[in-house]
Amino acid sequence: MKKTIDWKKLLVKNSKYILLVVMVIVSALVSDKFFTSTNISNLFKQNAAVGIVALGELVVILTGGIDLSVGAIVSMTTVIVSLMLKAGMPIPIAIGVTLIVGLLAGFVNGILITRFKIIPFIATLATLNVFNGVGLLLSTGRQVFYKNETFLKIGSISYWFLPLMAVIWLVIAIIVNHILERTKAGRHLKGFGGNKEAVRLSGVNVNRVELSAYIVSGFLCAIGGVLMASRLTLGSNSVGNGWELTAIASVVIGGASMTGGVGGVGGVIVGTLVMGLIGNIMNLLKVSIYWQQIIKGIIILIAVYGSSVRKKESSK
Known part of the structure; x- marks a missing residue:
């Protein structure tokens, strides 16, 4: 007997790829320069750091948790690496210390959740404010500029249309x-x-698994912070503003379930590019930054609903 194709299930399963194609088509219609090597290079450069942060968010969401502090960690680490470079510290030390700070930030999140049993949403909402405060104290509320041509190359070098940031x-x-x-x-x-x-019950130390997830997230945020400091040639406490929304949306658009256990790296890459294209389209259409935040919030709601639909369809 010939098996019939369940088109609804097929569409739901591949919705992220369909959405990516739609966004590419819309982008091409909005700008006739979309398919130029310069624009494609810029697209990857603009989304590489947030894509790395989204990978950390994926690891956390797979545990059924959430990390709202990712943007604050990115901002804080841009300030830290910029301050050290401004003080004349060698690049490896500046980057190394910054990555350790990211690990510690993730460790703090993980300890609050695993040892003190604070729910992830509340714990990371609190540390979002703590890390923002640390960044403001270190920068005294100002942008931190530095001069280091070698470090700047990390955020500027490209190989044809592929920036080094995208390779990382x-x-x-x-x-x-x-x-x-x-x-x-x-x-x-x-x-x-x-x-x-x-x-x-199978003998796995679940606290250690959950703690590790938040440490990974903090570490990847620090990498994102280093890349952004190189790309922007400065450190600022506003660099990562709103990144938690973008990262969560990228993960969920990519097919992850907010209840945990479902999701993959390929989907996150697609989700990040979709969010990048949406942002690019809104900028080309000169949509207000305030409206962009509203639209991103709506996208997250739609993506979470889509995740719920996918889960129901896959269980049939």
């Missing part, structure tokens, strides 16, 4: 994908979000 994003994506799909830690992470109690 791709390498990190490959590493995260390998961990999630090929290692025991990745299986525990996905299983944790899908059924925490079952993973606990």
Whole structure:
């Protein structure tokens, strides 16, 4: 007997790719320069750092949690690396210290959630304000400029149409994908979000898994902060404003479930590009930044609803 195609299920399953194609078509219609190598290079450059942050958000969401502090960590780390470069510290030390700060920020989030049993939404909402405060104290509320031509190359070098920032994003994506799909830690992470109690009963230290997820998120935020400091040639406490919305939307558009256990790196890359194209279109149409925030919020609601629909369809 010939098997009939369930078109609804097929469309729901591939909705992220359909949305990406639609956004590319709309972008091409809005700007006749969309397919130029310069514009494509800029698209990757503009979204590489937030794409890396979204990968960290994916790891957290797979556990059934959420990290609202990602934008604040990005902002704080742009300030830290810029201050150290301004003080004349060697690039490896400046970057190394900044990455350690990111790890510690993630560790703080993880400890609040695993040891003090504060729900992720509240814990990371609180640390969002703490990290913002630290950034403001360090920068005294001003932009931090530095002079270091070698460091600036990280955010400016391109290989044909592919910026170095995008190459770094791709390498990190490959590493995260390998961990999630090929290692025991990745299986525990996905299983944790899908059924925490079952993973606990199997002998896995679920607190350690959850703590590790937030540490990874903080570390990837710090990488994003370093890249943004290089690209913008400064550190500022406003660099990561709104990134938590963009990162969450990228993850959910990419097919992840907010209840955890479902999601992948490929989907996050697609989701990040979709969000980047949406932002690009709104900028070309000169949409107010305030309206852009409203639209991003609506996109998250639609994406979460779509995630719920996908979950129902896959269970049939």
